[in-house]
Amino acid sequence: MRRLMSYPLIGIxxxxxNAAGEYRLYANYLEAVRLAGGVPVLLTPGETxxxxxxxxxxxxxxxGGGDVAPACFGGDEHPMIYSLDEERDRFELDLAQxxxxxxxxxxxxxxxxxxxxxxxxxxxxxxxxxxxxxxxQHRLEPPNVQTRAQPTQHxxxxxxxxxxxxxxxxxxxxxxxxxxxxxxxxxPSWELAAQAPDGLIEAIAQPAHPWLVAVQxxxxxxxxxxxxxxxxQAFIIAAKTHQKSP
Numbered sequence: 384m385r386r387l388m389s390y391p392l393i394g395i396x397x398x399x400x401n402a403a404g405e406y407r408l409y410a411n412y413l414e415a416v417r418l419a420g421g422v423p424v425l426l427t428p429g430e431t432x433x434x435x436x437x438x439x440x441x442x443x444x445x446x447g448g449g450d451v452a453p454a455c456f457g458g459d460e461h462p463m464i465y466s467l468d469e470e471r472d473r474f475e476l477d478l479a480q481x482x483x484x485x486x487x488x489x490x491x492x493x494x495x496x497x498x499x500x501x502x503x504x505x506x507x508x509x510x511x512x513x514x515x516x517x518x519x520q521h522r523l524e525p526p527n528v529q530t531r532a533q534p535t536q537h538x539x540x541x542x543x544x545x546x547x548x549x550x551x552x553x554x555x556x557x558x559x560x561x562x563x564x565x566x567x568x569x570x571p572s573w574e575l576a577a578q579a580p581d582g583l584i585e586a587i588a589q590p591a592h593p594w595l596v597a598v599q600x601x602x603x604x605x606x607x608x609x610x611x612x613x614x615x616q617a618f619i620i621a622a623k624t625h626q627k628s629p
Contacts, residue, residue, distance in 0.1 A: 391441035391622035393421040396475055396495070398448050399428050399468035412446055412492075415603040419615035421622060426478070428471040433478040442488040442622035445475060445495025447601060450564055451508070456501045461510035463563055476502050482595070486628075488621035490614070491597030493562050496587065499597050503589075505570030512565050512583065519581040521560045534561035534604060539577045539585040546588050546596060547576045550617045556610050558585070558600035565599060594621035 393416045397408040406427040416423040426436060426443070437443070449466020453459060455476065475495075479502030482489045491499045497508055512521050523533040540555050541548040548554050560579075569575050569587045576596070577586035589595035596618075602611035 389623065389626075391421050391619060391626050392424060392439075393442045393444060393619070393622060394424050394426040394436055394440045395444045396446050396471075396478070397425045397427050398446075399471040408446060409603070411603045411606070412444065415606045415612070415615045416444070416619070418606060418612060419619040421615075421619045426474075428468065428474040430474055430478075433474070433481045436478065437481045437485050437487050440487065441626040442490070442618060443478070443482060444618075445479065445489070445491040445498050445597075447493030447495065447561070449494070451494065451497055451501065453510070456507060458507045459510050461514075463511045479503075483589075483592075486593045486625065488594035488618060488625050489592075489596075490618045492603065493599060493601055496597035496599050497564060497566060499595075500566045500570045500573075500587070503570035503573060505573075506567045509565045509567055512563050516565075516579075516581045516583050519579055519583075521562055521565075521579070521583065532561070532563070534559050534601065536560065537579060539579055539600065541577045541586070542575060545574070545576045547586055547598075547614075550613050551610055552613075553610070557608070558598075558602070558611075559604040560600050561604075562599060593625070594618065 395412050397406045413423040450464045452467045455472050475498045479498050520535050523535050525532050539558050565583050573587045573589050576588045579585050586598045602614050606612045
């Protein structure tokens, strides 16, 4: 049966197994892909052949979620590190290596940016942003250990003439932010694409790749704000182009 064209197949990494043995992911990741014109497929931890996924998919999204274990990259331990998942870390870092060796369009979101940074040989992560950047909230911190942190909004400045500035048609936008770790600098061969007002890196891009972009914020959480859906639309257009390539 001939593969249907024009609706690119987009793999999205999922969270690890919960206590009931279930894989899961927030539905707004899938809704963003569908709204932009793609067909989402969940990529669950435990897959040992990421090269097959890269070969058969038209695009890949590395989703957000818990922290990457410091043991994976020689990072620093911190009491605020949470939701470690060795199975997910291993799978996503292997998948990222495959992406970097291919031309498949790829979008990293929050944790996804950090995974791509580590797979590219980037510096250790900042284990807790508030230890370094104190002028801006990148998530609403919980009042106690029993309460979960919540997302917040702030502005980001896009690098002039960058791929992201062209996608959004602006050099400053408002984003939904929900993270407590970040990268210290763009990894080798990547470019800075956006920063928060406090200087924290909010987006990076790989200029040698056809379409490889990673953002620290959560575009899937505000796809109806007039801006964030543009990122998914640009990604889907790139996936369609990849779909038609030999």
